[in-house]
Amino acid sequence: MSRSPLVTLLVANALSVCGTTMTFLAVPWFVLQTTGSPARTGLVVGVEVAGAVVAALAGGPVIDRLGRRRSSVVSDLAAAVVVASIPLLFATAGLPFGLLLALAGLLGLTRTPGETARWSMMASLITLSGANATRVLSAYDGVSRGAKMVGAPLAGVLIAVLGPQRVLYVDAATFLVSALLIRLTVPDVGAGEAVEGSYFGRLRRGFAYLRGDRLMVAILLMVMVTNLLDMAAAAVLIPVYANDVLHSSVALGLISGVFGGGAMLGTVLYAWVGARLPRRITYTVAFLVVGGPRFLVMAAEPGLTAILVVMGVGGVLCGAINPILNMVEFARVPDDVRPMVIGVTTAAVLVGGPVGAVLAGVAVEAVGLGPVLVAVGVTYLVVTVCPAVFPVWREMDAAPVSAHESEPGPVPAAAPTP
Known part of the structure; x- marks a missing residue:
């Protein structure tokens, strides 16, 4: 099988991720500018993430029934319509906060359905084309990181030049192009295969696959907490910091963009040397550097340059995290249950996001930005030291079962992406 569908899928996913990144910055900035309320900003992002959790949890069997390519296309088209509706309604009929x-x-x-469908297609295309899994999966994560690196500063600049409303129209266009590329150039992997079992039966199968694995439970719990803290940062803390301390939407884009650029570089470096590195130690060191220091440095208000340096270094180390976890998932999860397993794990690691966004907004209004940054930084350090302390994490270095030899059953599943 030709490897060109892999390349096209990488490009389409990059466009979709770029649009998601821009939206994730433009919507909070739009809410903050139009309402002036960090609490409302956190609530809006929390509701968005709650929707992502529901879709991730319930979407696996739907993707199975609808097909992976069609699910990706429908997801991007729906995102384009919703994103474009926000500025359109604001400029015409009005946009009450409830709406x-x-x-x-x-x-x-x-x-999440689009992301799950594209990831499932990528894993299947790797198997069919015979491409090197480590390199392709690192490329997948690297391209996604690169899209975030471009999308974040681009959103910041466009917000300053065009305003957040017009930026959302640009976001909608990226989703449309992604849908078009997938529909016209990527084969419908798995199309025509029999889908066994009811909707809830297949959903239960995803849960059953994950049950009973201590390492998997440890990973899920850790990433649930770190995602909660990261969502607090992305939805409220960094936008408020850029607005109140740095007084610049461009700074907002630079902070996210430099982190994304460092992560892309880190992914490339890991693809080069990662096979020779112990997974647990690499994962632990990366998370320790990526996590708490960002918030503690921001709390000290050292200026934009110092913050960008910390973000860049943290991003480079962060580049190793997703490839490690993606390789575990690819090696251990059989293709026929992959959408369900990815959906369940994605929902699990995202479930704390709405809580983080809402709590951060309320906390900033109640006690101020500085104390919240310190509290988040200390909590992050405590959580990310766990892989160095608890013996169960040593299983991370165990040799995985290859994907083509795997059979459905209660064996270790893929780790979620932080």
């Missing part, structure tokens, strides 16, 4: 919350929830519902 904005509803649109945020719909946007969240469009997010």
Whole structure:
């Protein structure tokens, strides 16, 4: 099989991720500018992430029934419609806050099915084409990181030049192009295969696959907490910091963009030397550097340059995290249950996001930005030291079962992406 569908899928996913990144910055900035309320900003993003959790949890069997290619296309088309509706309604009929919350929830519902479908197609195309899994999976993560690196500063600049409303139209266009590329050039992997079992039966199968694995439970718990803290940062803390301390939407884009650029570089470096590195130690060191220091440095208000340096270094180390976890998932999860397993794990690691966004907004209004940054930084350090302390994490270095030899059953599943 030709490897060109892999390349096209990488490009389409990059466009979709770029649009998601821009939306994730433009919507909070839009809410912050139009309402002036960090609490409302956190609530909007929390509702969006809650929608993503519901879609991730329930979407696996739907993707199985609908097909992976069609699910990706429908997800991107729906995202384009929802994103474009926000500025269109604001400029015409008006956009009450309740309606904005509803649109945020719909946007969240469009997010994870497309990501799950594209990841499932990527894993299947790797097997069919015979491509090197480590390199392709690192490329997949690297391209996604690169899209975030481009999308974040681009959103910051466009917000400053065009305003957040017009930026959302640009976001919608990226989703449309992604849908078009997938529909016209990527084969419908798995199309025509029999889908056994009821909707809830297949969903239960995803849960059953993950049950009973201590390492998997440890990973899920850790990433649930770190995602909660990261969502607090992305939805409230960094936008408020850029607005109140740095007084610049461009700074908002630079902070996210430099982190994304460092992560892309880190992914490339890991693809080069990662096979020779112990997974647990690499994972632990990366998370320790990526996590708490960002927030503690921001709390000290050292200026934009110092913050960008910390973000860049943390991003480079972060580049190793996703490839490690992606290789575990690819090696251990059989293709026929992959959408369900990915959906369940994605929902699990995202479930804390809405809580983080809402709590961060309320906490900032109650006690101020500085104390919240310190509290988040200390919590992050405590959580990310766990892989160095608890013996169960040593299983991370165990040799995985290859994907083509795997059979459905209660064996270790893929780790979620942080």
